[in-house]
Amino acid sequence: MVLTVGLFAPLGQAAPVAASPVAVPPAGGDAAGARTAPSDELPPPGVERTVRSGDPAAVPAAHSGDLGSADLEPRNDFAPWRVQQSAAAERSGRGAAAGEASGEAVACNPTDFGRTGAELIRLIKSVDMACVDSLFRIEPRYAAAAFRESQMLTVAAAVNEAAVAYRGDNSGSIQQLMYYLQAGYAVQWDNRLVVGEYSSEVPKAILPGVRAFFDNSHALDTTAENAGPLANAGVLADVTREPVTYLPIAKRLLTAYTSSAWDKDNLMWALNPAFLVLYRGIRSEDPKFREEIQKDPALIDLVAAFADRALVHAGGAYDGVLSNAVNELSRFMFYPEFRPRVRPLLQALTAKFSVTGPTRNQRATAAVGVRNYDQANCASYGTCQDAERFQAEYLTHVEQCSPSIRILAESMAPEQLDGTCTGLNGQDAFFHAVVRDDGPVADDLNSTIDVVVFDSSAEYKLLSTVMFGNSTDNGGMYLEGSPAKAGNKARFVAYEKTWGEPGFSIWNLNHEYTHYLDARFDMHGSFEAADPTPVAWWTEGLAEVVADSYLEVVNTLAIEAAAKHTYRLSTLFDSHYENEDRTYRWGYLAVRYMLERHRPDVDSLLALYRKGDWAGSRTLLKTTIGTRYDADFDAWLNSCAAGECRNTPSFPRLTECAGGDIRRLDSNCARSNLSATTGNYAHFYLWVPAGTRQVRVTSSGGTGNGELYYNPYGWAYTNSYVTRSAGPDNAETLTVTNPQAGYVFFSLYAQQGFSGVSVTSEF
Known part of the structure; x- marks a missing residue:
């Protein structure tokens, strides 16, 4: 679902300081390469969504007939x-x-x-x-x-x-x-x-x-x-949606702004709908609209003049109107014949903007417009390095959570960074216990991820687009890129939750991290490879199930949906972002049901997903399974609505390792209730069969602070190790790719005396 603010959405929900997009209701889902995710709560001014996206580098630069998927859309934040x-x-x-x-x-x-x-x-x-x-x-x-x-x-x-x-x-x-x-x-x-x-x-x-x-x-x-x-x-x-018909009215609104009499009483926002008409005309690629602009290209000058007069509002209550003027001016360059006219006007305006200060928003808007429509000439605007400039200026709080996770934030206190790291590090073991993978899928080089955290929804909507090229009509995105490409950078972009209950939290943090894990360990290839197959029921449903279960959160909206019996299971297998309720609430219900009631089918499905056998996965779901489980799913919905789904799903945990030597680990097992006093160790050894692609050892639970060490040559100590995981508590994970065959060694060092800790080994 796209909630449009100013066009369709209730204007009474708008807030002048928020960047509320006015979006075209899509035929289905987002632009190519995007996956949407949940909005269980309503951050002002409207519904937020989360998206898993493909390679941001795929955003077009300056090609005729190609509108950028990360194009900024007009804001209409006035509540009449x-x-x-x-x-x-x-x-x-x-x-x-x-x-x-x-x-x-x-x-x-x-x-x-x-x-x-x-x-x-x-x-x-x-x-x-x-x-x-x-x-x-x-x-x-x-x-x-x-x-x-x-x-x-x-x-x-x-x-x-x-x-x-x-x-x-x-x-x-x-x-x-x-x-x-x-x-x-x-x-x-x-x-x-x-x-x-x-x-x-x-x-x-x-x-x-x-x-x-x-x-x-x-x-x-x-x-x-x-x-x-x-x-x-x-x-x-x-x-x-008739921009040609209403273009004369847009012109009247643009020409009306000739004096400071408009700079009060929300009158500037009353002129703002002119940009909606212009946006609609170009975005729809209506040839009649193009002909009208060709007949009267002075309209371009009107928009530039409006923006120049509105410069006095940079950083103020009408900042969004100014940004819309800059945005729509750049959008005229979608048509090659208008670029010579637009270019000097936009260059002159961009020269007045800077990465910091009151014109920051307009600088970001201009840089995105240049990237989408005139990137080959970015040097003439001075915006070629703006993505890097904005990152360097605003993502100044950095925390290396583990060898695989790094946080880049606008502003987070040390305890917030540490808490976020702990939550992410601990999720790995939970995820792997749910999906039972054998390591990363073939050709996936996304061994590390950057977690980018903006201060608010408004900051995300503005800054993420200029930094990373993603659309921001959502509650965050996982930007997978091309996982088989050397040097590819996987990241997800998110923002702090600034509404609702007090306390610090990051909106959709664990949902987005599940997307990263799922893409790396379950879904072969890039997002674009999987997206033509209806896999949203799994990817979004799993992200909901894992995040909610790991955090022990009750998905009340899914429970309410279950009581309505809206969809059959066989119908949900075809889900592809039709609407928010079907994608997330019912995705959660479908995935949870399959994991709890038909685990062998899930294992068979994941085996196909992990090979990239999308045709085979469709055959399994639509033919082999087909409608066989529909009646049982419908009955299960009754149990779910009656209270069963208020309990954390009963996913199988790893069993205790065999043998009396508690130092011995094995394939897919755990050692529980471990302890050591400060400065001492709990040692482990593990026999690795030849050809093993990956070994993962994880510690969790208990009290104190144990740090995990690995040494393939002998007992692991703080002065004798190859790699380690040293967070603030017992949630540690070490992943060893292509380990040498034979015995390898791990230890849990008591930075602070610990007890009641579990260590699991998976390969």
């Missing part, structure tokens, strides 16, 4: 209903809605919006904008009653009537009427099977009202009372 309720409306002597004008509280009940004709219009006018805002989240069962095509036509006619009579404020409740139409498109998009398709009559009916508003002499009043209606009218000009 807040203005509608402002003191300015009170000063006008007219309330924002009938109920408010009379001082009466008007009840807001979504079921009431099934009314028709004049009754529906009276209802919409009587409620406040917050009530209309709530309709964006209307339950699907009420969606058809509230937003049938006949109702949209009725309200569109009422908008036209109100626009003709518009007096420069919301006394006629035109905002509520326009916002209702916006909500209708959003709800219909998410519930097409329920609401039905809208015919061409709906956009035809909306057009006269929008035109009538902008033909009104009060349309561009620079007053607080006009800010909200103007913003809603501008967004409505984009909601029907």
